[in-house]
Amino acid sequence: MSFSYLVKRTIQMLVTIVLALTVSFVLIRALPGDPAERFYGDPRIPDEVKQEIKAAFGLDKPVLVQYVIFLKQFFKGDLGVSYTYNRRVVGVVMERLPWTLLLTAVPTILGMIASLRLGVYIGTKRNSFVDRLVRYVAFALHSVPTFWFALLLVLLFSFKLGWFPLQGMIDPTAKGFSSFLSLLRHAFLPWLVIFAVNVPGFAMYVRNMVISILNEEFVLTAKAKGLSDRQIRKKHILRNALGPLFSMLTLRIAGMLGGAVLIETIFSWKGMGLLVLEASRNSDYPLLQATVIITIVSVIVANFLADVLQALFDPRVRYE
Amino acid sequence: MNRKRTGFFRELFRSFEGTVGFVILCVMVFCAVFAPLIAPYDPYDITQRSRRLQPPSYEHIFGTDWYGVDIFSQIVYGARTSLTVGALTALGVSVMGGLLGVIAATFGKGIDAVIMRGVDFVMVLPGLPIMIMIMTYLGSSFWTLVFVLIVFGWAGISRVVRAIVLSEKRRGYVEAAICAGASKWYILKRHLLPASYPVLVVNAAFSAAGAMLAEAGLSFLGFSDPRVVSWGKMLSLARTCNALVLGAWWWVVFPGLAIFLASFSIMSLGVAVERILNPKISNRRE
Numbered sequence: 001m002s003f004s005y006l007v008k009r010t011i012q013m014l015v016t017i018v019l020a021l022t023v024s025f026v027l028i029r030a031l032p033g034d035p036a037e038r039f040y041g042d043p044r045i046p047d048e049v050k051q052e053i054k055a056a057f058g059l060d061k062p063v064l065v066q067y068v069i070f071l072k073q074f075f076k077g078d079l080g081v082s083y084t085y086n087r088r089v090v091g092v093v094m095e096r097l098p099w100t101l102l103l104t105a106v107p108t109i110l111g112m113i114a115s116l117r118l119g120v121y122i123g124t125k126r127n128s129f130v131d132r133l134v135r136y137v138a139f140a141l142h143s144v145p146t147f148w149f150a151l152l153l154v155l156l157f158s159f160k161l162g163w164f165p166l167q168g169m170i171d172p173t174a175k176g177f178s179s180f181l182s183l184l185r186h187a188f189l190p191w192l193v194i195f196a197v198n199v200p201g202f203a204m205y206v207r208n209m210v211i212s213i214l215n216e217e218f219v220l221t222a223k224a225k226g227l228s229d230r231q232i233r234k235k236h237i238l239r240n241a242l243g244p245l246f247s248m249l250t251l252r253i254a255g256m257l258g259g260a261v262l263i264e265t266i267f268s269w270k271g272m273g274l275l276v277l278e279a280s281r282n283s284d285y286p287l288l289q290a291t292v293i294i295t296i297v298s299v300i301v302a303n304f305l306a307d308v309l310q311a312l313f314d315p316r317v318r319y320e
Numbered sequence: 321m322n323r324k325r326t327g328f329f330r331e332l333f334r335s336f337e338g339t340v341g342f343v344i345l346c347v348m349v350f351c352a353v354f355a356p357l358i359a360p361y362d363p364y365d366i367t368q369r370s371r372r373l374q375p376p377s378y379e380h381i382f383g384t385d386w387y388g389v390d391i392f393s394q395i396v397y398g399a400r401t402s403l404t405v406g407a408l409t410a411l412g413v414s415v416m417g418g419l420l421g422v423i424a425a426t427f428g429k430g431i432d433a434v435i436m437r438g439v440d441f442v443m444v445l446p447g448l449p450i451m452i453m454i455m456t457y458l459g460s461s462f463w464t465l466v467f468v469l470i471v472f473g474w475a476g477i478s479r480v481v482r483a484i485v486l487s488e489k490r491r492g493y494v495e496a497a498i499c500a501g502a503s504k505w506y507i508l509k510r511h512l513l514p515a516s517y518p519v520l521v522v523n524a525a526f527s528a529a530g531a532m533l534a535e536a537g538l539s540f541l542g543f544s545d546p547r548v549v550s551w552g553k554m555l556s557l558a559r560t561c562n563a564l565v566l567g568a569w570w571w572v573v574f575p576g577l578a579i580f581l582a583s584f585s586i587m588s589l590g591v592a593v594e595r596i597l598n599p600k601i602s603n604r605r606e
Contacts, residue, residue: 144580
């Protein structure tokens, strides 16, 4: 990976973040309703209170000035105060962010490793039974609502078999190492859902990559050199399929972090997704906006990291 | 014209996906259109508390829920919501995505750059939380839902349409038409747009399936039109009433199955149609 790639990609990320902030700013002001009324929670708000609120939030200033203040405050880490928590929203959101990352990142990384193995296997054994099975499952999975799949797993593993807890994150009575075990027990089912939903699709992607790599001349050269199938698979195929897998990942990150709302609801996992719902239900607008903005920024940063990783693994990657 | 159409259906029924997709979708559309005739009970009647939480039986083939409402009747009516959301979103996405793709390709330069950066931007947005935010502000109604689904759905197809129009523009027959004095508008209408129809049709199928799943997800989270029955809302109610604790598995299994079948049938149909319209793709995938 060249240094100039890193610089260009970093600038692109910053531009996208500013663009996202601009769109949120416009959206929040374009949506119906007076923000002061929303803050007060009652449209029959007295005029002097309205002026006071507007002054406190800088709403009486010209829109462009408001925009600059908004950007400045974002980069200072200030997105307002939550009505329900009576605290700075950034603090509230940042407490939740690691939980959502834990929920989504672990099964995604494991899923990538598993689908790399599976994809290479079915790619080299085309039209075998396993290949067909993965193909059909991957296709059918596009139509399975993830939250319904999660509900079915809860029905089976938590109710019928009683192997896993219904919901929550950690047993509050557990201490030390046993609280870690409790976390694993609670996280297992949501992890399983995300893992199972992603692996067939990822594996199909790797498989198609592998098939096109197999037609490359360097594979033929490797065979002519007398390398074994195992060596070719490891040195040439796996290595070349890894890079594109990261670009596949960038396409899925937004859906995965966004889709966490559903998984978190089913397992009462106190992450960003549940926070969005909570804020929406309580009409806690600053909290709602901040959670959404931070989710968007997380996606943009995650995409950046995936691209940089891809460039590390695949020296052919160039900017644009 | 007529012969061409029968040929299309013969080819459609030759493939497994085409047949299955077409049959299931027809059943669903039939259910949606004739819902009052098919549904044995009123899906809005919550006064029959005496027959609550009955497991599947001869009277209630899919059982009843906590309020004594027949699950099968709700599923029949739910087809209306799901299919209309799917169809309207697919239409909106095709029109908006197609138009923007064509505009980007024909005008080029600044307009092209703006639209394509817009595409990149929409594609990295986490849809669900933003949809929740918009629906919190605008209120959850049927049209708000369709609106947000279109806003988050147009990007992919506009990029594809743009690429098709760009490559078609350089083909010999288009250049010949230009030499023959055809106007820009005529070429667009007669040559460039028809070239992107196959992709638009297939993408419409995938958009419809995606929209149905998104509708189910949003309804499950409580963002649904309060006046209509929907499969996602049934699951949402099942969750808030603790259907799993009560052992009412039928309340969870059947609505989800309906969502799956609706999306699956359209996806299958899309794949089958894609193969007929563009034989090259199927060869590549095999």
